[in-house]
Amino acid sequence: MLSLVEFILVGLVLTNLVLLGTSRIGLCIRMVAFQGVGLAFLPLLGHGELALSSLAISAATALLKGWAFPTLLFRSLESAHVRAEVEPYVGYSNSLLFGVAALAVSVWLGGRMPLPGPGVPQLLTPVAFFTILVGLFGIVTRRKAVSQVVGYLVLENGIFAFGAVALRKAQLLVEMGILLDVFVAVFVMGIAIFRINREFDHIDADRLASLKE
Amino acid sequence: MLARFAVLAPAAAGAAAFVIPDHRVRRGLLMLTALAHLIITLLAFTTHSRPLFDGALNLDEPGRIFLLITSVLFAPAAFYTAGYLKREMRGTRPDMVEGRLFSNSPEARFTGCMLLFLAAMSFVCMAHNLGLLWVGVEATTLASAPLIYFHRHHRSLEATWKYLLLCSVGIALALFGTYMLALAGGGEVSLNLAALMAVGPNLDPVLLKAAFVFLLVGYGTKMGLAPMHTWLPDVYSESPSVVALLSTCLLNVSFLAILRVRQVLCSAGQAQFGNDLLVFLGLTSMAWAAVFLLRQTDYKRLLAYSSVEHMGILAFGAGIGGAGMHGSLMHLLAHGVAKGAMFLLAGNILAAYLTKNVSGVRGLVRALPFSGPLWVAGILALTGMPPFGAFVSELTIVRAALAGERFILAGIFLLLLAVAFIGITTAGLRMAQGQPGKGLAGADAQSAGGDRPWVESPSAFLPPLFLILAALLLGLYYPAPLAEVTTAAARITGGF
Numbered sequence: 001m002l003s004l005v006e007f008i009l010v011g012l013v014l015t016n017l018v019l020l021g022t023s024r025i026g027l028c029i030r031m032v033a034f035q036g037v038g039l040a041f042l043p044l045l046g047h048g049e050l051a052l053s054s055l056a057i058s059a060a061t062a063l064l065k066g067w068a069f070p071t072l073l074f075r076s077l078e079s080a081h082v083r084a085e086v087e088p089y090v091g092y093s094n095s096l097l098f099g100v101a102a103l104a105v106s107v108w109l110g111g112r113m114p115l116p117g118p119g120v121p122q123l124l125t126p127v128a129f130f131t132i133l134v135g136l137f138g139i140v141t142r143r144k145a146v147s148q149v150v151g152y153l154v155l156e157n158g159i160f161a162f163g164a165v166a167l168r169k170a171q172l173l174v175e176m177g178i179l180l181d182v183f184v185a186v187f188v189m190g191i192a193i194f195r196i197n198r199e200f201d202h203i204d205a206d207r208l209a210s211l212k213e
Numbered sequence: 214m215l216a217r218f219a220v221l222a223p224a225a226a227g228a229a230a231f232v233i234p235d236h237r238v239r240r241g242l243l244m245l246t247a248l249a250h251l252i253i254t255l256l257a258f259t260t261h262s263r264p265l266f267d268g269a270l271n272l273d274e275p276g277r278i279f280l281l282i283t284s285v286l287f288a289p290a291a292f293y294t295a296g297y298l299k300r301e302m303r304g305t306r307p308d309m310v311e312g313r314l315f316s317n318s319p320e321a322r323f324t325g326c327m328l329l330f331l332a333a334m335s336f337v338c339m340a341h342n343l344g345l346l347w348v349g350v351e352a353t354t355l356a357s358a359p360l361i362y363f364h365r366h367h368r369s370l371e372a373t374w375k376y377l378l379l380c381s382v383g384i385a386l387a388l389f390g391t392y393m394l395a396l397a398g399g400g401e402v403s404l405n406l407a408a409l410m411a412v413g414p415n416l417d418p419v420l421l422k423a424a425f426v427f428l429l430v431g432y433g434t435k436m437g438l439a440p441m442h443t444w445l446p447d448v449y450s451e452s453p454s455v456v457a458l459l460s461t462c463l464l465n466v467s468f469l470a471i472l473r474v475r476q477v478l479c480s481a482g483q484a485q486f487g488n489d490l491l492v493f494l495g496l497t498s499m500a501w502a503a504v505f506l507l508r509q510t511d512y513k514r515l516l517a518y519s520s521v522e523h524m525g526i527l528a529f530g531a532g533i534g535g536a537g538m539h540g541s542l543m544h545l546l547a548h549g550v551a552k553g554a555m556f557l558l559a560g561n562i563l564a565a566y567l568t569k570n571v572s573g574v575r576g577l578v579r580a581l582p583f584s585g586p587l588w589v590a591g592i593l594a595l596t597g598m599p600p601f602g603a604f605v606s607e608l609t610i611v612r613a614a615l616a617g618e619r620f621i622l623a624g625i626f627l628l629l630l631a632v633a634f635i636g637i638t639t640a641g642l643r644m645a646q647g648q649p650g651k652g653l654a655g656a657d658a659q660s661a662g663g664d665r666p667w668v669e670s671p672s673a674f675l676p677p678l679f680l681i682l683a684a685l686l687l688g689l690y691y692p693a694p695l696a697e698v699t700t701a702a703a704r705i706t707g708g709f
Contacts, residue, residue, distance in 0.1 A: 114419055120396075132389065139382060148378060155385050163392040167404075174344030174404060178388065181351040185381050188358050192374055199367050208371035211447040 005045050005165060008038045009127040012161060013103070016134045019154060020095040023084045025146055029073045032153045036065020039157055042164035043175075057175045061160070064183055069153060072190045077146055080197040090141040098137060106130040124165050131158025145193045145205045149186065156182055216257040216272040217265065219280060219335040222249055227328030231321055240295040243324050247284075247291030250331065254284040259694055268407050269342040274702035278542055279469045280338040281695075282549045283462045285683065287331050289676030293557050294327065294455050296672025300564070308366050309567050315366035323363050330356040330459060337466040343391050343404040343473065347384065350435060350470055353463055354380045360459070361452040372444075372451040379444045380435055387431025387470075393424035394477065406473060413480030421481055428474045429490055435467035438494045438528060439501035442521045446505075449517035450569065454560025457513070458553045464520060465545060468527055472706040475531070479707075484534070491532030492622060498525030499629040506636030511569045512562070515640050516555055519595060522633050523548040529626060530610040531706070533617060538707035540609030542699050547602030547687045551594035554680035558588045561674070562644070565667045571640045576649030583674035585645060587681055592641040594684040596634045602687025 015031045022028060040062035043054040077083075090098065103126075110126030135155025139148050196208070226246040233239045257272060258281060264271040272280065298320055305316045317323075333356050337349035354377070362373040395404055397420035402408050409416075434441040449457045471491075478487040502522035509515040523544070530541030561584040566574050578585035594601035607630065614623035 113423070114417055128389075132386075136382070139378065145374070152378070152381060152385070155382065159385055159389045159392065162389065163395075166392050166396040174342060174348070177345060177348035181348055181355065184355045185351065185377075188355055189377055189381075192358070192362075192370070192377060195362070195365075195370055196374065199365075199370055205374065208367075208374055210368055211371055211375075211451065 003045075003121065005042065006121050006123050008041060009121065009123045009161065011035075011038050012127055012131055012157070016131055016154065017096065017099050019138065019150070020099040020134060021092050023088075023092060025077060025082060025085055025144065025150070026074070028147065028150045029070050029077070032150055032157065033066050033070040035154070035157045036069065037062055039160050039164065040065065042161060053175075057179075060176065060179050064179055065153075065157070068183065069186050072186055073146060073149065076190045076193040076197075079194055080146070082144060082146065085142055085144055085147050088142050088147075090137075095137070095141065099134065102133040102137070103130050106133065120165060124162065128158050128162035131155070131161065134158075143205060145189075145196055148205055149189050149193070152189070153186070215253065215260060216262055216280070216335075216339060217270070219250055219253045219257065219284070220332050220339065222246060222253070222332075223328045223335065224332035227325045227332060230325035230328055233321065236298070236320060239321060239324050240298060243291050243328065244295055246328055246331075247288045250335070251284045251288045254280050258698065264341070266342075268405055269345055270339045271341045272339050273341070273705060274698050275469060275472060275542075275706050276338040277698050278545065278702045279466055280335060282465055282546050283331070283334050283338065286458060286462050286549055286553045286680075289553065289557070289679050290455050290458050291327075292672055293458075293560075293676040294324075296670055297453065297455060297560070298323070299672075300670070308364075310368070310569075313366060315364060318359065318363055318365055322359055326356050326359045327455075327459070330360065330463075332356075334462055334466050337469060340473075341406045343394065343406065343409070343477075345404075346470055346473060347388050347391055350387070350432065350467060351381070351384050353466065354384065354435070357456070357459065357463060360456045361448055363453050363456070364451075369451040372447040376444045376448050379441075383431045383434025383441060385431070386434075387428050390424045390427030390429075390431055390474075393420055393427060394474075397421045397424055406476065409477045410480035413477065414482060416477075416481045418481070418483060421478065421483060422486055425474060425478055425483075425487055426490070429471060429487075429494070432467045432470040432474075433494060436464050436471065436528075437467075437498075437521050437524050439498040439521060439525070442498065442501070442524075445521060446514045446517040449520070449556075450511055450513040454513075454556045454563070457516070457559075458556040461520065461549055461552050461556070464524055465549060468524070468531075468545070471528075472531065476706060488532045488534055491528045493532075495525045495527070495529030495532055496622070496625055496629070498522065498528065499626070499633070501525075503629050503632040503636065506633050507639075509636065509640060510571055512571050512574070512640060512644065513559055513569050515571070515637065516552065516559060519633070519637055520552060522629075523552070525629075526607065526610065526626075529622075530606075530613070533610060533613050533619065533622075534707050535613055536616065536703075537610050537613035539699060539703040540606050540613060542703055542706075543609060543687070543691075544603060544606035547606050547684060548595075550680045550683040550687070551591060551601065551603060554587065554677040554684065555591040555595060557673075557677040557680070558584050558591060561669065561677075562588070564673075571644060574644040575647040577645045580649035581669060583669050584677070587674065587677050589642065589645050590681050591677070591684075592638060592645075594681065596637050597630065600688040601684050603684070605688055605691075 015035050019031050040058050043058045106126040106129035113125050135151050138151025262272040305314050308315050333352035340346040340349050358377050362369050397416040437445040475487045499522050502518045505518045527541050530537040597603040597607045
């Protein structure tokens, strides 16, 4: 029987596979938002009693990852008039193959890492590794600047999942600081996308290639 | 803790700068804040500091050294900026490289972000909680990104995007490392440095090592260690010179982040693992930079690769440990002031010659009576010639390596220094010598019947002069309080 934490982790894996296989950027943004809402439950689970600080972290996460980021990204998507990722460096079926391989590697690597303490599910490390790999893959292989930001958010989600389960003695100050930083990062990236769009009439980050040795 | 005002004052001034409409008031505020920051730093340098937030914020000796170099670099940068913003042309104008039209982003945003950047860096110097440390380092990235995009053209936009994405990803990996460190303590330890070091020997060694690798890669990206340095030359060449100077502070505070993590590693008795990685990355950076320093045609990129090289030296010295750590901290100061001066001078040269090509600049000493000779002095300071500070610090690092009987490493270190020396002096001295040719903006403009030639104003040459003098001072006379704090800082970060 899966615990709720494991259920959320499995959901993370499945949404990652959707992200790898789809060309619609709108769907990608929705998937990342979906992941974010799922992750927002993690600080509440596995603590025994409910602390006010975990509740605050959870609410802030849901608000940012589930509402603020998608809104920002959809807005920059609209301003740039793009709907779909065009010709990524690696095709969608190959991306899915990468996903399967990455999942295998993550499970192998996660199995080799020691699991300290009770209450940390076996799935945690492999899923976190997998999500991070998918995020990095997205940043490297997608051309649109918005897709790259989506990749960054997936990477961030993987790290958040790991932190929410692993770091049980969370400090409100630290967690809030981290959330604030990620929010500002996405905000600044959103502005940059707007600028790229104005400057080049497109948001293909691969055309940003005049600076080299 | 007095030092908290080193964060609060620039943060408040930064927020105010966004809404102050008058240019002169805002520039005045910038200079005033920089001066206040320097005074606070100097006052806090020797006074005892009381921890805040259960020890999450505290200004210990390593923090003092890093806060000092940040403040010493920011003050001249602020004065230079005030003059620079006054000289900057308004409105839309053709870009000197491609001739496309561009404009500046609002001055209020530039000044505001500069001050917020200072606040974020000061915060990193005080953070004693690895989570807050991460928050601070990421905040420096975000506050500096708008600075790079001051000249709104597509090349600076490209540099900004590269910087944002690469550094954010790098720092995200550092966050993963931070969480892994918490997991190494069984998930029950807080991320406070003191708490982690107290349970050091009980930390899970495998997770601890994995955490260090992630943290080193993450903060190493920000520090500009090869092969994660690829954003650095682009950012340095496309942003205003002042921003390049501030980036030097940024590289420094990222080094502090790595040192903090190494403190935990040392307390767990795993120092050797970390030291080997630091030496490896250090030498890789030096070698990588040396290759690109030879035959470099763009002098701002030349300075950028020189930064990669010097960050390599810092990592190498830290990895050697013992007296090497001491040398590394001295080098931090010596390189900081020398590089800062060079960036400001590069800005002057760019304004006078309107080209970033080494081959386009000749006769610097004759054409610019202040910046020219200072440029030559800066080249010597940067390449570690006596009597400048970098000579003493590099010598200390080599002696530490020899004393530790690591002869091969010392040999490689010296060889790479020599190659970098050849690269920098060939390009830099070539620019200084000869007759100022047609390339000079003033001459061109005069022949075209245009603007008057570019003259050096005091705000353009006094800040670099101050920094060169500081570099000279560090080589000739190392003040006693500074030496005391450096020694204590080396003991804390070196873990012996």
